[in-house]
Amino acid sequence: MCDYTQREYSCGHFRWIASKWCREYTLTHKRCQPNVTHFEYRADEPCGECKPKEYPPWENLIRRNKQATY
Structure with missing residues (x-):
């Protein structure tokens, strides 16, 4: 499993930032x-x-x- 940091902002929104990719992701680029x-x-x-x-x-x-006109 890949390690993530969950970040919550003052507006109430959440973001998940990858802190470490697992070996499977580095080989396949499929999220686990x-x-x-x-x-x-x-x-x-x-x-x-x-x-x-x-x-x-x-x-x-x-x-x-x-x-835009092309």
């Missing part, structure tokens, strides 16, 4: 049953999906089309 070995709680951090998007100050100078 996860083995959670560590838990992390990040009370001061939302997950990547919930973080507010931060754009550079020059973002408004870029013209973006609503629909």
